[in-house]
Amino acid sequence: MATRFNRRQFLATGSATVAVSVLLKACASPSSNNTATTTSPNTAGSPASQGFKAAIVLPGVITDKAWNQAGYAGLNEVKKQGAEIAYVEKIGQAEQAEALSDFARRGFNLVYAHGGQFDAAIQQVAGQFxxxxxxxxNGAATGPNIASLRIDHLQASYLCGIIAATMSKSKKIAYLAGQEFQATQEELRGLQLGAKSVDPTIQVSSTFTGDWNDAAKAKEAAAALISSGSDVIYQWLDNAAPTVLQTASDQGIYAFGNTADQFEVAPKAVLTSAVKRIDLAIAKLADLAQKNELKGQIYSFGLEEPTILHLGKFNPAVPADLQAKVKKTEDAILAKKITFETCTEGGKATRCVKGAA
Incomplete structure (x- = not known):
C-alpha cells in the first residue's frame, strides 16, 4: 500500500526517506488530506530511467477531474517510463518553496510545479538544488535547471470565442478563472480575439476568484456574471469547475469545459471543452529529462499536437455549420494562414491575430 504523509509532516521532514510503495491508484482511494506519496517504478523502464525520480507539487486534489487530476495522470505516465514518482496535494502559496525544496532534498531528479502561480517559488529554490x-x-520561468511547460491556451480559446460569440444572444460573454497570470491572460485574450472576429461589438468580461477550488466563490462569481447579462461563460477552474458548469445549466446559459472533456458534467450547458492533455505533455518533458536533453527554456504545445490540445465533444445545440467554421479556422491556424503574433495594445504587450481562414 502507499505510504502517505500529512502535509505538515511532509514539509517538516526535510531529507527524511520516503517509503516506496505500489501504485496508489491500484491500491487505495485518494484521501482528501494533504499528502505526499511515492510509488515504485515499473520494471519495464528504459536503461536511462533506472533510478530516475520525478515528483509533482499540486495546488489542489488529484480527484478534481480537471487541472490537478491531469497533472497526477501525467505523473503516472512518467511512471510508465520506469521512474519512481511522488506527489503532494493542496499546497498553498506560503508552502510552495518548501514543498519544492523538500523533493529536491530527497534526491528527486525532476520536480513539476503544477501551475503558473509557482514561478516565484521555483526561482527562489532552483539555484540551491x-x-x-x-x-x-503553465509557467514562464527559465534558468539553468528551470523549464516551463505550456499549452497554447490562446489557440483553443480563440476557437471557443468564435462559438461563444455566435451562440450568445445577449452579446455578453465572460471568462472566469482562479488566478490572473500569463496563462490565464493568454486564454482570456484568445477568447476576446475569437469572439470579436465574429462580432467586434461583443462584450467580454473577466473575473478571477482568487481560488481554483473554492466552489462557493466560483458559484457566487458565476451568478454575478449571469446577473450582469453574460449568457456564455468560459471557465478555467479546478475542483470548482463543476459548480460553475452546473450553475450555468441551472440558469439556462452556456459554458465551456476546460482541461478535461467536461461535457458530461453539464450536458445542457457545455458547448464544448478546451481539452488540454497536460498529462501527455508532462510525460514528454520527463522523457527529455531522462535522456539529459531537457533544457532551460519554455516548451509550448498547441493545436499542431492534436493528442495534447483539441476541442472536446460538441453540444448538439452547436449548429453543424458553426462546427464546420471552427474546423476551417483550426485548419487555417495549422496552415499558418491565421497566426497570433506579439503586438502592443493599450500600451501593453499582448498577441494579435493576423490572417483569415
Whole structure:
C-alpha cells in the first residue's frame, strides 16, 4: 500500500526517506488530506530511467477531474517510463518553496510545479538544488535547471470565442478563472480575439476568484456574471469547475469545459471543452529529462499536437455549420494562414491575430 504523509509532516521532514510503495491508484482511494506519496517504478523502464525520480507539487486534489487530476495522470505516465514518482496535494502559496525544496532534498531528479502561480517559488529554490530540474507547468520561468511547460491556451480559446460569440444572444460573454497570470491572460485574450472576429461589438468580461477550488466563490462569481447579462461563460477552474458548469445549466446559459472533456458534467450547458492533455505533455518533458536533453527554456504545445490540445465533444445545440467554421479556422491556424503574433495594445504587450481562414 502507499505510504502517505500529512502535509505538515511532509514539509517538516526535510531529507527524511520516503517509503516506496505500489501504485496508489491500484491500491487505495485518494484521501482528501494533504499528502505526499511515492510509488515504485515499473520494471519495464528504459536503461536511462533506472533510478530516475520525478515528483509533482499540486495546488489542489488529484480527484478534481480537471487541472490537478491531469497533472497526477501525467505523473503516472512518467511512471510508465520506469521512474519512481511522488506527489503532494493542496499546497498553498506560503508552502510552495518548501514543498519544492523538500523533493529536491530527497534526491528527486525532476520536480513539476503544477501551475503558473509557482514561478516565484521555483526561482527562489532552483539555484540551491542544481542537480534537480524544476518544471513550471503553465509557467514562464527559465534558468539553468528551470523549464516551463505550456499549452497554447490562446489557440483553443480563440476557437471557443468564435462559438461563444455566435451562440450568445445577449452579446455578453465572460471568462472566469482562479488566478490572473500569463496563462490565464493568454486564454482570456484568445477568447476576446475569437469572439470579436465574429462580432467586434461583443462584450467580454473577466473575473478571477482568487481560488481554483473554492466552489462557493466560483458559484457566487458565476451568478454575478449571469446577473450582469453574460449568457456564455468560459471557465478555467479546478475542483470548482463543476459548480460553475452546473450553475450555468441551472440558469439556462452556456459554458465551456476546460482541461478535461467536461461535457458530461453539464450536458445542457457545455458547448464544448478546451481539452488540454497536460498529462501527455508532462510525460514528454520527463522523457527529455531522462535522456539529459531537457533544457532551460519554455516548451509550448498547441493545436499542431492534436493528442495534447483539441476541442472536446460538441453540444448538439452547436449548429453543424458553426462546427464546420471552427474546423476551417483550426485548419487555417495549422496552415499558418491565421497566426497570433506579439503586438502592443493599450500600451501593453499582448498577441494579435493576423490572417483569415
Amino acid at each position: 542544481p542537480n534537480t530540474f524544476f518544471v513550471g507547468v
